[in-house]
Amino acid sequence: MEKSLNLHSDLAEYVTTSSSFRQFKIKHFHLDLTVDFEKRTLRGTETLKLKCIQNSQSELLLDIRPSFNARKPPGSSQVPDDFTAVMSNPCLTFITTCILAGDHSLADVIVHEMDNTGEDHPLNPIELIHSIMTAQVKATNVICIFSAHSGVDPDDTYNDMPYKKGFCSVSYLAHLAGDQNCFDAFLKAYIDKFCSVMAEDALEFFLEYFPDLKKKGVHKVEFDSWLNVPGWPLYLPDLSAGQSLMKPAEQLSELWAVEGLDMASIMKTNIQAWKTYQAVYFLEKIIEKSPLPRGNIEKLKEQYPHIVKSNNAELRLRWAQIIAKNQHQPGYQHVRSFLSCQGKQMYTLPVYRALWNGSEETRALATELFTATSHQLHVNVRKYVKKIIA
Secondary structure: OOOOOOOHHHOOOOOOOOOOHHHEEEEEEEEEEEEEOOOOEEEEEEEEEEEEOOOOOOOOOOEOOOOOOEEOOOOOOOOOOEEOOEOOOOOOOOOOHHHOOOOOOOHHHHHHHHHHHHOOEOOEOOHHHHOOOOOOOOOOOOOOOOOOOOOOOHHHHOOOHHHHHHHHHHHHHHHHHOOHHHHHHHHHHHHHHOOOOOHHHHHHHHHHHOHHHHHHOOOOOHHHHHHHOOOOOOOOOOOHHHHHHHHHHHHHHHHHOOOOOOHHHHOOOOHHHOOHHHHHHHHHHHHHHOOOOOOHHHHHHHHOHHHHOOOOHHHHHHHHHHHHHHOOHHHHHHHHHHHHHOOOHHHHHHHHHHHHOOOHHHHHHHHHHHHHHHHHOOHHHHHHHHHHHO
């Protein structure tokens, strides 16, 4: 039997699975899939080569989920004739169509999701919750990187604060390393050794890699505080370079928030040359200043048709929020189209909140759209929308 590493993740409890992932190590797998777009199904086979790492274990148990139908291949005797199963797979990333913008403007999101998949063990999905290295963390305490089980569904407390704190924590480790090239080498060594482990394991390996920091005792207080103590990050990286992108967006939004628009000054800024998230930031500043003075939203629409007609979900979301907050009736069809073509939580809930916090007219629109689209929403998204419009 292969001796396993002594890791914190060995003792972690993963409450949503009944699989025996701890008793096996995947040495190789082959995935062969066929897509039927008309029937909207995936069919195929996955061949696993496993190594048992515990003497007493002779049977592999997979997760039981109602969303996948799986059947044993001919000649197999270990799997029931018909069962439902799903397992984390590092070769397969499902991309929602709403981020396929057609102009590569959301390519970073696809890279992000592929990175998440690559960082997750094939039989050990525990790290999607606990990994500090990818900073993709949900927590029941929304400002801790993670916390003990409290009986609260993490989706009910979802916001971007753990992401920001996770980013700051990794930036802090780079700061402690003192040199970006050294820290990059550490990240490569981390991936080579673990692929994905719990935060405590990652931090212990960090101290092994940088023993001088361990001698200084930086881990005795700081690391525990990063992971378990609520509040703002202990360290904030220098983001001043971003001001060169943010300032023009802020100044332009100020010009749109006043009566008697100075179109000559507005037209001096060519936002078509901006990166996607600079345009997103500009629209967010417009949302903050909405409702705009009478007539301004019509001019905004005329000035930036590339935003109004964009297939980029990040831009479509913000434009839908602007329409809702300004109760711009000619734009209601945009809201209908956006909420009908996708049901992703991060793009759906903000629009419903904007509609419900508006007038009786926008509330009626929210009710109409939910009635028409609720059947196509994920059960959790449907539940959260019901809470908004209750």
